[in-house]
Amino acid sequence: MSTTRWNPAHHLVSPDGKWYWDGVAQEWKAVATPAAPAKAASTPNPAAAQPSRGLSSFTGKIRSDDLAYGQTVLVWARWILIGTGLLLSFWGPKDLLTLQVQLAAIIALAFGNFYLHVQLLRGHPALDNVVYAASLADICVVTALVLVQTGYPSPVFIFYFAAIVGISVAFPTQMTAGYTLLVVGVYGIICLATASVDDHPAIFTRLLTIAAVAVCGNLFARHEAQRRADAIRIHGELLDEVEQHPSTEPRTQPAAPAS
Amino acid sequence: MPAVREVRTAAQADQEDVFYGQTVIMWARWSVIVAGIVLVLWTSTNVSLLTQTMPFFLVLMAVNFFLHGRYVMGSPLNRIVVIVASVIDLVLITAIVVLWPGSHGLHNQFYVLYFPVVFAFALVFTRRIEAAYTVLAIVLYLGACVFTATVPFDFGSDDKVLVMRLIVIAAMGFLGNYYFRIQRDRLARASRGDNSTVAGMRGGVAR
Numbered sequence: 001m002s003t004t005r006w007n008p009a010h011h012l013v014s015p016d017g018k019w020y021w022d023g024v025a026q027e028w029k030a031v032a033t034p035a036a037p038a039k040a041a042s043t044p045n046p047a048a049a050q051p052s053r054g055l056s057s058f059t060g061k062i063r064s065d066d067l068a069y070g071q072t073v074l075v076w077a078r079w080i081l082i083g084t085g086l087l088l089s090f091w092g093p094k095d096l097l098t099l100q101v102q103l104a105a106i107i108a109l110a111f112g113n114f115y116l117h118v119q120l121l122r123g124h125p126a127l128d129n130v131v132y133a134a135s136l137a138d139i140c141v142v143t144a145l146v147l148v149q150t151g152y153p154s155p156v157f158i159f160y161f162a163a164i165v166g167i168s169v170a171f172p173t174q175m176t177a178g179y180t181l182l183v184v185g186v187y188g189i190i191c192l193a194t195a196s197v198d199d200h201p202a203i204f205t206r207l208l209t210i211a212a213v214a215v216c217g218n219l220f221a222r223h224e225a226q227r228r229a230d231a232i233r234i235h236g237e238l239l240d241e242v243e244q245h246p247s248t249e250p251r252t253q254p255a256a257p258a259s
Numbered sequence: 260m261p262a263v264r265e266v267r268t269a270a271q272a273d274q275e276d277v278f279y280g281q282t283v284i285m286w287a288r289w290s291v292i293v294a295g296i297v298l299v300l301w302t303s304t305n306v307s308l309l310t311q312t313m314p315f316f317l318v319l320m321a322v323n324f325f326l327h328g329r330y331v332m333g334s335p336l337n338r339i340v341v342i343v344a345s346v347i348d349l350v351l352i353t354a355i356v357v358l359w360p361g362s363h364g365l366h367n368q369f370y371v372l373y374f375p376v377v378f379a380f381a382l383v384f385t386r387r388i389e390a391a392y393t394v395l396a397i398v399l400y401l402g403a404c405v406f407t408a409t410v411p412f413d414f415g416s417d418d419k420v421l422v423m424r425l426i427v428i429a430a431m432g433f434l435g436n437y438y439f440r441i442q443r444d445r446l447a448r449a450s451r452g453d454n455s456t457v458a459g460m461r462g463g464v465a466r
Contacts, residue, residue, distance in 0.1 A: 069441055069442075069445065070438070072437070072441065073434055073437060073438045073441070076433075076434060076437060077430070077434050080426070080430045080433075080434075084423065084426050084427075084430075087422075088419055088422075088423055091414075091419045091422075092414075092415065092416055092419060155420045155423055155424075156423070158371070158374075158423065158424060158427045159427070161371075161374050161427055161430075161431065162427060162430050162431075162434065165378060165430075165431065165434045165435065166434065169438045199368075200301075201297075201298050201301050201302050202368035202369070204294070204297060204298070204301075205294050205298065205368065205369055205371055205372065206368070206371050208290060208293065208294050208297075209290060209294065209371045209372060209374055209375050211290075212286070212287060212290030212291075212375040213374055213375045213378055213431075215286055215290075216283045216286055216287050216375055216378060216379045216382065217378070217382070217435075217438075219282065219283055219286060220279075220280070220283045220382045220438075220439075220442075221442075223279040223282070223283075224279075224442040224445070224446065227275065227279065227446055228445060228446055228449040231446060231449045231450040232449050234450075235449070235450060
């Protein structure tokens with residue numbers, strides 16, 4: 001995991017102790033747990049002193065927290081792929097080999113996704129590398145189905161979109177770019193090898209839209225990370241003001257989750 | 260009484276959703292515009308065809324320049340305008356599917372343009388609006404296929420392909436809005452300073 005946690009030993013701290021210098025982002029950021037030393041000293045629970053329990057868990061760039069939340073999207077995207085794949089496999093199967101490959105791949109994917117879903121339901125999201133490997137398996141399964149159905153003419157390539165949607169919102173930008181390039185590269189080569197020249201505009205459109213979905217999802221995820229960081233910063237400033245003026249009633253109305 | 264800075268009101272949250280979401284929709288629209296222009300230039304076989312189809316994309320490009328410029332200047336358009344522009348996107352894509360020279364309806368390969376547009380919209384608006392938009396996209400594509408008489412409705416392979424495409428359009432909307440609601444919940448809790456859930460999840464990840 002690539003989490004960057006607040007650690008006083010690793011950062012330059014402002015004189016008042018409320019800000020630290022983030023060398024990566026080149027900006028001052030609020031210390032995750034304001035007045036932590038005093039509270040930690042008076043708190044017998046050692047877990048409360050752990051940096052990972054601080055407000056910083058909401059902030060920053062895309063990282064494992066985001067992967068944990070994005071996993072639910074990935075899991076549901078995979079269930080859609082599995083459910084649709086099963087439905088369509090039994091709808092007018094053409095030959096035995098194709099059906100065997102389809103069912104074997106889909107059932108293997110279903111077992112893996114069941115494991116990941118159970119982990120989520122238990123509140124224990126899978127390790128990052130497991131999630132990365134599962135998404136790679138999604139791409140491999142869709143690619144196998146495309147290859148079995150003679151490449152470019154295969155209609156199942158659209159399941160790349162479902163896989164890329166989950167990847168784009170759950171993974172960091174670099175990982176998203178890597179997976180997207182992998183899909184575009186592999187599928188592009190398959191198409192160029194199996195399509196006629198007249199089909200090249202359609203191939204271009206398919207590859208462009210796959211990339212567009214990845215860009216949109218990851219852009220949104222980055223915006224959301226920034227918004228959370230801003231919300232926490234404002235929340236910290238509000239707490240500071242309330243501490244300085246204890247008689248003041250905060251006029252806050254936190255936003256309700258969207259329905 | 261000193262002025263206390265508001266954390267984040269519900270109305271502000273809605274406005275922010277549209278503000279931040281607009282950029283996602285605009286980038287999705289840019290992808291449609293780029294795809295359309297490249298396809299027009301690539302597939303045109305005579306001057307007449309090119310001069311008839313290109314202005315459509317140039318107008319769309321001008322509109323998106325305007326929207327993007329407003330966004331960059333910090334004065335994005337309101338929710339209604341964003342919805343109307345997104346509906347126009349669907350109409351444009353449906354027109355491509357129906358009218359594109361060569362292949363029409365189900366046999367037209369440019370239906371994939373629906374995917375980024377529906378996905379981007381689902382990342383911005385609440386569930387009811389998103390559901391309506393996704394249903395509209397499905398109805399428009401289904402209508403385009405029926406209008407061009409390219410779907411036999413005999414439960415054969417063409418019907419199967421159509422169902423597959425409609426399911427993926429629906430999945431784009433569902434997955435996008437599902438993630439949108441997850442993010443709204445996270446943001447609301449961040450605004451309240453509630454960190455228990457993520458801390459718990461992080462504990463799970465660390466195992």
